[in-house]
Amino acid sequence: MSEILRCQGLSKRYGHILALNNVDLTLNSGRIVGLLGPNGSGKTTLIKLINGLLTPESGSVTVCGEKIGPKTKAVVAYLPDNIYLNSWMTVKQIVSYFQDFYEDFRPWLAYEMLEKLDISPNRRLKTLSKGNKEKVCLILTMSRNAKLYVLDEPIAGVDPAARDYVISTIINNYNPEATVLISTHLISDIEQVLDEVVFIQNGAILLQKTVDKIREENGKSVDELFREVFKW
Amino acid sequence: MVKKLYKHEYLAWLRVLPLIYGITLAIAALLRIVLIFENDSLYYGIVFGSAVFVFVVALMVTLASATVFGIQRFYKNLFTGEGYLTHTLPVTPANHLWVKVLTAVSFDILSVLVCLLAGVIATAGEVFGEICKAAEYLIKQIPGEYIGHAAGWTAEVIAMFVVAMFSSQMLFYLCICVGQLFRKNRVLAAVGVYFGIYAISQVVSTVLMVVFAIMGEQGVWDGILEQISQHPIAAVHIVLCGSVVLTALMNLVSFGICHWIIHKKLNLE
Numbered sequence: 001m002s003e004i005l006r007c008q009g010l011s012k013r014y015g016h017i018l019a020l021n022n023v024d025l026t027l028n029s030g031r032i033v034g035l036l037g038p039n040g041s042g043k044t045t046l047i048k049l050i051n052g053l054l055t056p057e058s059g060s061v062t063v064c065g066e067k068i069g070p071k072t073k074a075v076v077a078y079l080p081d082n083i084y085l086n087s088w089m090t091v092k093q094i095v096s097y098f099q100d101f102y103e104d105f106r107p108w109l110a111y112e113m114l115e116k117l118d119i120s121p122n123r124r125l126k127t128l129s130k131g132n133k134e135k136v137c138l139i140l141t142m143s144r145n146a147k148l149y150v151l152d153e154p155i156a157g158v159d160p161a162a163r164d165y166v167i168s169t170i171i172n173n174y175n176p177e178a179t180v181l182i183s184t185h186l187i188s189d190i191e192q193v194l195d196e197v198v199f200i201q202n203g204a205i206l207l208q209k210t211v212d213k214i215r216e217e218n219g220k221s222v223d224e225l226f227r228e229v230f231k232w
Numbered sequence: 233m234v235k236k237l238y239k240h241e242y243l244a245w246l247r248v249l250p251l252i253y254g255i256t257l258a259i260a261a262l263l264r265i266v267l268i269f270e271n272d273s274l275y276y277g278i279v280f281g282s283a284v285f286v287f288v289v290a291l292m293v294t295l296a297s298a299t300v301f302g303i304q305r306f307y308k309n310l311f312t313g314e315g316y317l318t319h320t321l322p323v324t325p326a327n328h329l330w331v332k333v334l335t336a337v338s339f340d341i342l343s344v345l346v347c348l349l350a351g352v353i354a355t356a357g358e359v360f361g362e363i364c365k366a367a368e369y370l371i372k373q374i375p376g377e378y379i380g381h382a383a384g385w386t387a388e389v390i391a392m393f394v395v396a397m398f399s400s401q402m403l404f405y406l407c408i409c410v411g412q413l414f415r416k417n418r419v420l421a422a423v424g425v426y427f428g429i430y431a432i433s434q435v436v437s438t439v440l441m442v443v444f445a446i447m448g449e450q451g452v453w454d455g456i457l458e459q460i461s462q463h464p465i466a467a468v469h470i471v472l473c474g475s476v477v478l479t480a481l482m483n484l485v486s487f488g489i490c491h492w493i494i495h496k497k498l499n500l501e
Contacts, residue, residue, distance in 0.1 A: 014501065015415050051320050053500040074322035084316035088247065100236040101321045 003065070004029045004148050004179045005050065010059035012045050012203075019045040021203040022059070027179050029147070032170075032193055034222070035183040037200035038230050043183040044081060046200070047152045050181075051078045063148055074103065077146035081153040081183075083133045085125055091136060092121035098140050109173065110143040131162060138166060142173040149180040155189055163189050187223040197222055199229060233323050237331040244305060249339055252297045253346045256290040260350035263287045267359070287354060291347050298343045302336030303404045307419075311412055315500050325494040329487060333401055340397040381465050388472035395479040402486040403429065409493040 005027040012020040020042045027033055035043050048054040049061055052068040063072035085094055091114060098105045114121060117139075119132055128136065138154060151170065155163045163186075171193055174180050184190055197214065199207040206229060211222055218225055266283045269276065309318050310328065318328065355363060374382070407429065411422030447453060460467040 048500065053316065053319055053498065055497055055499060070322040070324055073320050076320070078316075078320050080316045082313055082316070084313045086244075086314060093243075097240060100240070101233065101323075 002029050003027075004063065005181070006062045007046070007049070008060050010046070010049060010061060011057045012042075012049060012054060013057050019203050020049070020056075023203070023205055025198065025205055025208070027148075027181065027196075029179050030177055031195045032174075032180045032182065034187070034190060034194040034197040035181055035200060036185065036187060036197055036222070036226055038185060041200045042203040043200055044152055045203070047078075047150050047181070047183055050148075050150055051076060075147040077102075077104075077141045077144040077149045079137060079141040079149075079151040079154055081156065083130075083137060085133070085137065085140075087126040088124065090122055090124050091119060091128075094125065094136070094140065095121065098143070102144055104145040106143050106145060110139055113139045113143070113169065113173075131158065134158065135162075135165070138169055142169055145175050145178075147175070147178050149174055149178060151180065151182045153183055155184060155186055160189075167193060187226045191222045194222065199226070201230065234327050234331065237321075237323060237327055238335065241305075241331050241335045244309075245301065245335060245339055248301055249297060249342070252294055253343075256294045256346060256350050257353060259283075259287050259290045260353040263354040264356055267354075267357075287350070291350060294343050294347050294350070298336055298339040299400060299404070302332070302339070302401055303408070305336075306332050306405055307408050310494070311408065311418070311500070319498065319500065325491055328494065329405070329490055333398060333405065333487070336401045337394065337397045340401070341394070378465065381469070384469065385472065388469065388476065391476045392472060392479070395476055395483060398483045399479050399486075402483050402490070405490050406486040409490040412493060412499065413497060 003026060005025070007023050007025040010020055010023040010025075011018070023042075023046065025046075035046065037043050045054065049056055050063070050068070052073065061068055063076055066072050089097070095107055095110050095114075098110070099107045111121065114136070117132070117135055119128065119136065125133060125136065138151075141149065141151065149170075154166050154170070158166065167190065170180060170182070182190060182194075191211070194211050196208070196210045198205060209217075214220065214222055214225055220228070263283045263286075266280055270280075308314055309332075352360060404426070407422045407425040410425045411418045411420075414421040444453075
């Protein structure tokens with residue numbers, strides 16, 4: 001297992017609010033990691049920093065030993081928590097866009113998944129339902145053969161049946177040598193696929209453990225431990 | 233990778249601009265058709281006046297279209313939801329900036345060419361012939377000693393025209409980027425930055441004019457004015473080339489600031 005992500009002394013402030021406070025985090029390859037925390041705990045901020053969408057106040061982020069830049073962006077597949085694609089584009093155009101920019105993109109896989117969902121590649125994104133738009137975003141992300149997948153709230157706001165689709169899409173399509181970082185607060189839905197969890201609260205890492213260790217040492221499921229740690 | 237950025241940038245522009253160009257050229261053709269039926273009736277006068285008005289509006293829209301679309305595309309593609317994809321592409325901020333500004337300037341030039349073509353269409357036939365004759369007459373009025381420099385001046389004017397296009401685009405990009413340094417109301421901040429830059433440039437130019445005028449009264453410029461009167465052709469070349477270099481330098485400064493903000497201060501909250 002090689003190191004894929006390292007955050008050192010990472011801090012981020014929004015005005016007077018400290019969103020991330022001196023975060024140290026290391027993730028190794030070949031793991032599915034849950035980034036778990038209540039709303040406003042700093043999950044999205046950490047993810048945006050990993051993707052270079054925010055500038056940290058202090059600290060550093062490296063992916064595969066490289067500072068955030070074109071080289072890391074070529075190996076990180078990111079799914080934001082909002083729909084970020086150009087709505088005027090057709091699905092086919094978006095697939096072609098990903099194919100042009102990401103060398104690890106597998107168009108055949110994208111078309112295969114689109115066909116299974118009965119989404120025509122010729123449809124414009126703006127004509128799709130919100131749920132289908134989210135699925136297209138997920139398909140595009142998971143069609144990459146990336147080294148690090150960063151998925152921000154992929155199951156938030158979707159119905160239970162769609163959650164199963166999202167989880168199975170992640171499990172069936174990610175590169176097994178890669179790391180998948182999934183941010184969510186819906187633990188019970190995702191727990192069965194996680195190898196490791198990171199608890200985050202008020203911008204600080206509270207815990208980083210494997211799921212097996214949590215069960216072994218705490219005698220609890222991740223969901224139970226989460227409820228205990230983040231109890232109001 | 234940069235070629236692919238250009239490809240997708242041009243595709244986005246080609247979705248909108250050709251439609252505007254097509255409408256402008258169609259209006260020009262319509263105006264030319266109206267001219268065929270020229271007569272002294274009041275009805276014709278109203279139709280002709282309306283056609284000319286629509287044509288002028290179309291020309292103005294065409295000339296402004298590249299700048300307006302360039303601003304909208306720059307902001308939307310880099311600093312709204314689309315930025316999540318744009319900034320996670322494996323390319324550098326400099327690549328993004330160059331592609332945005334060069335595409336906008338190329339469409340700025342295309343817009344001017346479309347307007348010229350629309351002018352040719354609207355005046356095709358006798359009127360265009362008259363315009364050509366008038367232009368020929370004006371060219372003949374140029375003293376012989378200046379004719380030899382016409383090619384150089386034309387190149388300098390074209391260069392000035394192109395750097396001015398870069399300048400207008402870069403100014404807006406600079407305002408948008410500086411606006412991103414604010415925590416809230418970033419669009420409003422960008423508008424504020426625009427007026428701030430305008431106000432500062434006005435103050436600086438006024439101060440410089442006053443200073444130069446005082447220096448002129450003290451005879452500081454006498455030597456230079458004498459040189460200009462002795463070598464007017466060289467003076468025009470120096471002024472044109474100097475303007476090109478100065479504007480290009482200002483563009484580079486704007487580009488540098490935009491690059492620094494996108495590279496070091498990006499905050500897509």
